[in-house]
Amino acid sequence: xxxxxxxxxxxxxxxxxxxxxxxxxxxxxxxxxxxxxxxxxxxxxxxxxxxxxxxxxxxxxxxxxxxxxxxxxxxxxxxxxxxxxxxxxxxxxxxxxxxxxxxxxxxxxxxxxxxxxxxxxxxxxxxxxxxxxxxxxxxxxxxxxxxxxxxxxxxxxxxxxxxxxxxxxxxxxxxxxxxxxxxxxxxxxxxxxxxxxxxxxxxxxxxxxxxxxxxxxxxxxxxxxxxxxxxxxxxxxxxxxxxxxxxxxxxxxxxxxxxxxxxxxxxxxxxxxxxxxxxxxxxxxxxxxxxxxxxxxxxxxxxxxxxxxxxxxxxxxxxxxxxxxxxxxxxxxxxxxxxxxxxxxxxxxxxxxxxxxxxxxxxxxxxxxxxxxxxxxxxxx
Numbered sequence: 162x163x164x165x166x167x168x169x170x171x172x173x174x175x176x177x178x179x180x181x182x183x184x185x186x187x188x189x190x191x192x193x194x195x196x197x198x199x200x201x202x203x204x205x206x207x208x209x210x211x212x213x214x215x216x217x218x219x220x221x222x223x224x225x226x227x228x229x230x231x232x233x234x235x236x237x238x239x240x241x242x243x244x245x246x247x248x249x250x251x252x253x254x255x256x257x258x259x260x261x262x263x264x265x266x267x268x269x270x271x272x273x274x275x276x277x278x279x280x281x282x283x284x285x286x287x288x289x290x291x292x293x294x295x296x297x298x299x300x301x302x303x304x305x306x307x308x309x310x311x312x313x314x315x316x317x318x319x320x321x322x323x324x325x326x327x328x329x330x331x332x333x334x335x336x337x338x339x340x341x342x343x344x345x346x347x348x349x350x351x352x353x354x355x356x357x358x359x360x361x362x363x364x365x366x367x368x369x370x371x372x373x374x375x376x377x378x379x380x381x382x383x384x385x386x387x388x389x390x391x392x393x394x395x396x397x398x399x400x401x402x403x404x405x406x407x408x409x410x411x412x413x414x415x416x417x418x419x420x421x422x423x424x425x426x427x428x429x430x431x432x433x434x435x436x437x438x439x440x441x442x443x444x445x446x447x448x449x450x451x452x453x454x455x456x457x458x459x460x461x462x463x464x465x466x467x468x469x470x471x472x473x474x475x476x477x478x479x480x481x482x483x484x485x486x487x488x489x490x491x492x493x494x495x496x497x498x499x500x501x502x503x504x505x506x507x508x509x510x511x512x513x514x515x516x517x518x519x520x521x522x523x524x525x526x527x528x529x530x531x532x533x534x535x536x537x538x539x540x541x542x
Contacts, residue, residue, distance in 0.1 A: 178250075180242045185224055187239050192221040212267040216240060219271075244270045355474065358382065362478045365391055366485025369503045369525040371532040373398035374408045381478050392521075395528075405527050412534035413440045421523075431509075431518040437526035438506050441490065444533050448540075457506070458491045464533075467540060476539075483532045490529065 177190035217234040220243070221227070233240070244266060248255040258273040362381045365372075368391035372380060376398045385391035399405065406422050417436055424433035445460035448467065455463050461484065468480050494507035500515075501508055504522040508514035 178243055178246050180239050180246065182236075182239055182242075187228075187236070187243075188223045189239075189243050190221050192219055210268075212265060212271045213237070213240065215271055216267055241266060357384075358474075358478055359481055361385070362482040363485045365394060366482045366487075367489060368392075369486055369489055369522075370395045371483055371486050371525075371528040372479065373405060373528055374531060378475055378478050381482070399524055399528075402524055402527070405524070405531065409527060409531050409534070412538075413444070413530060421527075425520070425523050428520075430520055430523050433523045434504060434509060434518045434526060437523065437530060438490070438504075438509055440530055441487075441526065441533065442506070444530070444537065445487075448537050458488070458493055461487045461491050468536060479532065480536065483529070483536060486525070486529050487533070490526070 177188050180187040180189060214230075214234055217230050217240070220233060220240075222233045222236070222239075228236075247270075248258055254273055258269055261269045261272050263269050263272075358378075358381045361384045362378075364385050365381070368385060368388050370391055372378070373395060376395070380394050383390075383394050385394055402425070403422075406418065406425075409418055417440060421433045421436040421440075424430070424436070442456065442460070445464055446454050446456060449455060449460070449463050451463075454460070464487070465480075465484050468476075489503050490506050492501060492505055492507075494505070494511070494513070497508065497511075497513045504516075504518065504525070505514065509518075
């Protein structure tokens with residue numbers, strides 16, 4: 162790929178290859194998306210196919226003016242040089258090209274381009290199929306399967322010509338997938354990226370925050386170094402706390418939830434917190450199948466065992482965040498010697514929490530209930 166030149170006749174954001182022949186330069190780009198090329202070949206019989214002509218029709222070539230298909234077809238050496246340069250740019254395409262057995266370089270190149278094993282140039286149906294195998298989703302109240310597919314289709318349209326190789330394509334789609342689909346392509350994240358996300362999700366939990374309804378795991382790409390930064394990550398999603406109460410409807414006892422909401426709306430945050438902490442306690446106890454139920458920090462440990470088998474990256478991130486938050490709530494009191502920095506279940510329920518219970522403390526507990534309940538529902542499914 163070369164930089165755009167003032168005399169090439171293409172727009173400044175277009176990718177092209179320059180082939181030199183004597184003192185003449187040929188600026189070459191793909192005329193239309195690869196997926197159309199693929200569909201064209203799928204509908205053709207492989208009898209007397211002129212692959213050189215197909216390539217000539219597929220490419221747009223300009224010198225001091227646009228060339229016709231016939232003129233492109235007559236520039237055999239230029240086309241061969243284009244193939245050579247194109248393969249040098251893209252090792253994935255080159256590997257496919259080398260594996261195709263034929264003496265006709267044009268047939269070889271066209272078949273390499275349209276080979277479905279070449280993941281950088283595949284049609285929409287194939288991308289959907291690959292995504293369904295490589296993308297892991299966490300159940301989300303905002304996105305069901307059909308909507309996910311619709312968003313993927315929109316992304317495919319946005320990719321347009323799809324003329325990039327696989328690494329470039331995945332780099333550009335990675336951001337779009339996470340931001341627009343609330344899903345994360347596990348296969349294209351490196352180990353370091355995954356570890357960073359896991360660390361950030363744990364840090365957010367240590368400040369008492371679980372992800373609110375509607376928040377994407379893209380928030381785990383932000384590292385909260387201070388309590389203020391952690392609050393800033395969550396703040397845009399919690400401006401309307403009534404919505405969070407609505408999301409928790411039927412997840413716990415509606416009678417207790419309504420009472421907690423009444424206390425919250427009337428500024429009775431300690432009373433609200435006592436009710437919500439008791440419900441978190443109950444959720445952790447009721448989910449245990451053992452006869453001898455564990456409570457407190459040990460109950461958190463039992464819950465962690467229940468969810469440790471899940472290997473989906475999104476689920477792992479949310480679970481790390483949730484466990485981190487629960488560990489803060491259920492931190493051992495240690496004979497009530499050292500005062501906790503965050504609201505603590507043992508201090509609160511034993512009348513030892515002398516700090517003022519804040520509105521924010523109740524929101525944190527409410528989000529913990531929401532995430533804990535949703536996780537337990539997913540386990541049952």
